[in-house]
Amino acid sequence: MPYSDSDEHQAGNPVSADTVAAPAAVKILIAGGFGVGKTTMVGSVSEIPPLHTEEQLTVAGLGVDDLDGVENKTTTTVALDFGRITVSSRLVLYLFGTPGQERFWFMWNDLVHGALGAVVLVDTRRLESSFAAIDFFESRGVPFVVGVNCFDGVRDRTVPEVRDALDLDPNVPVLMGDLRERPASRDLLLALINHLMAGRAPLPTRR
Amino acid sequence: MSHWADAAADDEDAEESLVRAYTITQGRTASARDDLTLITVITTAAAPRDQHADRGLQPEHRLILRQCRTPVALAEVAARLNLPVAVTKILVDDLIVRGRVTARPPLAVTVGEEPDMILLQAVKDALLRL
Numbered sequence: 001m002p003y004s005d006s007d008e009h010q011a012g013n014p015v016s017a018d019t020v021a022a023p024a025a026v027k028i029l030i031a032g033g034f035g036v037g038k039t040t041m042v043g044s045v046s047e048i049p050p051l052h053t054e055e056q057l058t059v060a061g062l063g064v065d066d067l068d069g070v071e072n073k074t075t076t077t078v079a080l081d082f083g084r085i086t087v088s089s090r091l092v093l094y095l096f097g098t099p100g101q102e103r104f105w106f107m108w109n110d111l112v113h114g115a116l117g118a119v120v121l122v123d124t125r126r127l128e129s130s131f132a133a134i135d136f137f138e139s140r141g142v143p144f145v146v147g148v149n150c151f152d153g154v155r156d157r158t159v160p161e162v163r164d165a166l167d168l169d170p171n172v173p174v175l176m177g178d179l180r181e182r183p184a185s186r187d188l189l190l191a192l193i194n195h196l197m198a199g200r201a202p203l204p205t206r207r
Numbered sequence: 208m209s210h211w212a213d214a215a216a217d218d219e220d221a222e223e224s225l226v227r228a229y230t231i232t233q234g235r236t237a238s239a240r241d242d243l244t245l246i247t248v249i250t251t252a253a254a255p256r257d258q259h260a261d262r263g264l265q266p267e268h269r270l271i272l273r274q275c276r277t278p279v280a281l282a283e284v285a286a287r288l289n290l291p292v293a294v295t296k297i298l299v300d301d302l303i304v305r306g307r308v309t310a311r312p313p314l315a316v317t318v319g320e321e322p323d324m325i326l327l328q329a330v331k332d333a334l335l336r337l
Contacts, residue, residue, distance in 0.1 A: 003329035022278035022311040025246035026326070045337060051286035055245065056293040077291070080245075082282055087333040091326070094246050094280055114244060114313040116330070186337045193331045196322050 003091040023086075027094040028189065029111055031137075032121030033129025037149040038097035039081040041121065041179040045186055046083020046095060054079050055110075095189075109140075117143040117192050121179070124148060124157040127165050134166060143196055147188040148176040171195075228294045231267050238296040240303075245282040245292065248311040249299055251275040261307070267298055268307075275308055 003024075030038045043050045054077050081097040098111055112118070118137050122130040130146075137144045148155075148162055157165075159174045168174065173191040177184025251272050255261070261269070271284055285295035302308040314326070 003326055004332065022248040022250040022309065024311060024314045025248050025280050026314055026330070027246050045334075051283060053282055053286040054291045055282075056291060080282070082245075082286075084280075084283070085333060085337070087329050091329055092248070092280070093330055093333065094282065096245070096282075111245075114246065114315070116327075182337060186334050190331065190334050193327055193334065197324065197327050197331070199322065 003088055005088045005090070021090070023088070023090050023092045025092045025094055027096055027115050028192065029115050029118040029142075030095055030097045030121065031118055031130075031133040031144075033123065033126060033133075034099070036121045036123045036126075036129065037151075037179045038121055040149075041119070041147070041185045041188070042081055042083040042095045042097050044180055044182045044184075045085060045189065047086060048084050050081045050083050050097070052079065052081050112137075112140060112142050115142065117145075117196055119147055119188055119192060120144050121147045121149050122162065122166070124162065127162070130166070134168070138169075143192070145173040145175065145188060145192045145195055147179065148174065149179045150176050151178060151180070228290060231265055231290070232294055232297045235297050237293070238300045240300055242312060243281055243296045243299060243310060244313055246280045246313045248278045248280055249275045249284055250278040250309050250311070252307055252309055255307070260305075264301075265298070268302060271295075271298055271302060272307060278311070281310075 030041055032038055039050050056077050078099060083095045085093040085095070087093055096111065118133075120130055120133050120137065134144070134146075136142075146162070146166065146168065148157070148159075155176055159176060163170075163172075163174050173195055175184075175188050175191055177187065179185050179188070249271070261272075264272075267288060267290065270288055274284060274287060281295060281299060282292065284299065285292045288295060290298075299308060299310065303310055314323075
């Protein structure tokens, strides 16, 4: 199925003329600890100013009280910032900044569903705040790249140092950049897409 | 019976409260369907011939209809209406049931399949244009 507008003439005409064909949407998650620059990154590449909403997510119970077979679930509310990049009239990419703290692990299950992959942002002064996100994406087989946000170009760690400290698989791309700048954020997304296209990313498991 | 919309417009606290959100949904806290996602694309359908077809719609329903004349993801509808996603899902569901909007589910890009190279290339081209 073509997604570029330039492919239009090849596509035949599966949609009746009086219907406006809605584009399909895909998403990429931008994860990382509080204050690491998720919304900054979304804002630097989005074609709209970052939007904010609240999603109510299901928290699965721990199973202790499940003897009667009734699922023990509660919900909680999580704030999301997101932006949009229109790929073509047929495809729109949404970028969701997601809370990276460990206490939100449950929500990632909902959020990774239908995601192309993820960008994990890290702050070299607080690397540990990104451990939970990395662990989660690794365990779920969600392809991801790591971005080291260098405000004002301050690079106090090298890429090998960060890779080492995070104990990353050698295939996981790590980039450094000032994510307030569009090219740095764009390159991080491109690294993810290239990572996916190279097929080195493990395929996520079916839910 | 007084309608919530009759409340004083300058009552900011009332605007922010959950009571108002769940008044809009007439007490419902969950959508009847669970297939609406943050990136389900909502599009307003052609206007019904029957002028009375939209009777009973809340102002928020009408705002959604106006907003989705250009297809837009559910998360964006929620953000622009300043309503929680859960409430927005209920309202969108109402409009789907009435045939006033259509919903396009997200592409199944990650569900145990080979990466879709055509899709990835299209995304890559778009990023290179930024």
